[in-house]
Amino acid sequence: MSSDSERSPVPLRASLAIDFLVVGGGIAGLASAVALSRAGHRVLVLEKSDGLRNRRAGGVRIPPNMSKILFHWGLKSDLRRIALTSQPILFSRFEDADLLGIQLWDNELLRDTQGEFMLTTHADLHDLLYETAIGQGAKIRNNAEVVAIDCDNSSVELASGEILTADVIIGADSERGISRQTVIGQEDRGTFIGLSMFDATFSTAIATKDLTPELAQIINVEGGTVYMAFGNGCAASGYPIHQHKEVAFHFILRDDRPDGAYGDPPTGDLASRVPDPCDTRLRLVANLSTNAVRVPIKDYADLQDWIHESEKLVLVGQAAHPFPPGSIQGTAMATEDAAVLAKLFAHLSTRDQIPSFLWAYQDLRLGRCTSVRNTEVSTIAWMTMENGPEQRMRDDGMRAKFRAGKNVMEGEDGEEDAPQWEEIRTIFGYNCEDEADNWWIKWGLLREHAKETGGVRSPWRESNRFDWGNVAIRVSENVGE
Structure with a gap:
């Protein structure tokens, strides 16, 4: 783990800690466990395999928009231990190795992103997040296959027949998993x-x-x-x-x-x-x-909502927005999802905030992930x-x-x-945690003030989805009060 000198600043921890069940122990699930545990919540990850089968030997590229998150989590020295920093990109023809050219990373660009472009393996990244999640207090159970999700009762049933409950269920079990199927009401084969x-x-x-x-x-x-x-x-x-x-x-x-x-x-x-x-x-x-x-x-068709109508189940990573295999940003978007969820739930003080935080997460992430995925698909077509x-x-x-x-x-x-x-420059420069902080400052605090004073109509519909048309501020004539 990282040395004391490289530990991240102490994260904001929620005044109300709640229970999260994470379905799926891959990168998306482990990143969610790390992020939410750092925010003070209780997290249990359920992985259907033995913990080895979901650790693949293949490579993973960690772009700056992802590495900056891991750096902020205090994992810079750990990443340097398991990953290499990418330098030039060399382009050639598949048929005969005819050289087309090179692209050097712009040092100014990388400095602005506050991250690095790094190269590692899925297994090494998985191990790092696993160890970090455990170190943050999360619990991880392997050989725990979820066979049913009861959103009304906020519970899951394991293949063993065991029933587990939580305040929020996070579906991190890929595009083929039961979580995505539960949200959309049918299997999605793509x-x-x-x-x-x-x-x-x-x-x-x-x-x-x-x-x-x-x-x-x-x-x-x-x-x-x-x-x-x-x-x-x-x-x-x-x-x-x-x-x-x-x-x-x-x-x-x-x-x-x-x-x-x-x-x-x-x-x-x-x-x-x-x-x-x-x-x-x-x-x-x-x-x-x-x-x-x-x-x-x-x-895969874009989902209109990543949140079950019960507001007890939310999707992250491939379960929410399937990226093509081997794409640069698939793993990064799952990590961004986890970071944004944790940033929002770090402000949790009452249970009635849970639905609004879930819908805020979707509002912050859906457009970003759709745009980035379209770029990845276009890149495959270009290549x-x-x-x-x-x-x-x-x-x-x-x-x-x-x-x-x-x-x-x-x-x-x-x-x-x-x-x-x-x-690529735009994608790399994005800071998802800053966006979540900005949401809290601009709308989260406003909503809390509205509940206390009634002076501001909440920009949330009864379903808790954000409604820009419902933003209205009543100015008091008693300015001196």
Whole structure:
């Protein structure tokens, strides 16, 4: 754990502590446990697996908008122990490793975000959050599968028949879990888009063998280089993990099988799905990989509400807003969800605040997550662009900037940056905890004052959803009072 000198400031703790049941012990569930425990609440996490099956070996990228949260939670030194800091991004063609260019992180941008772009594994991040949650006082039960949620009684039933109750139930059990199904009233299988992501790790020594002289001059294996390869309807990315001893790969490939999920046994289909022609190193990884897991990419309809009508169950992470597998921001959005929930519930003083805090959470998060997910989906489409005029325009533009010694995603002098880069800058710079604090200052305190004095009509409908049209302030004529 972090040293005393790097511990976070003492967090605000709620004057009224309540009980939270978290369904799902993945990153979203553990982040929720850490955040809410820091805010003084009692948290029990229920994980259906043995605690090992939901820890996958594949890579995870931690963007600045996520790392800044973990830093604030006092985990900076722990992250530096398990993660590498990303430096340049190298772009090439999937078919032949033809170099398209490089993109260096803007140091000023990273300073402004108050975070770093870091590279680690899902298992290492999971272990860190698990240990932190336990250290904060949360309880975690493995082999505790939730088979039913009774929102009216704020309870869950385990496969063993045991009934557990809480003040609030948090659904952190993914897009396939019982929590999302309970909120929308039916199972949501999503729509397969004909692409799958294959998640694999591989030896660095083998993956970087026989580099071309051009690439050898640019790549510093010890420097945290992220590799991106664009192909005809396919793409691949790779980045160092485990202190540069391994490389995590994400292959996005055409596929006709909609089955597969994290936690499944490794598949032998990666090699057959990688098209020819192919960069010899990518082909080597595909042919020799023994731990690739297939996860189909599906499109899910946006939910109108993440909160059950009983106002006892709320969704976080993939259960609320499924991101494509392998996307940069999926894990980050789950962590932001947890941070915002905790920031709001740190102000809890009476139980009648619970519904309003839940709806405030949704109001703060739904638009943000929808926008970021749309960016991630657009990025996949941009990376897997089929060969043709648009693809050639993209590649030729990147090559021209590289030859001119420029970052390939940034605009020419006097021009705007590439849309993808502008969106990334905006996403990285967002501070979800500041947004939650601003909500409390602007509306939470106003609502509390309204309850006490009746001088301000609450901007919340009877359902506790925020209603901007109901904001009205009555000015007292007795100014001196």
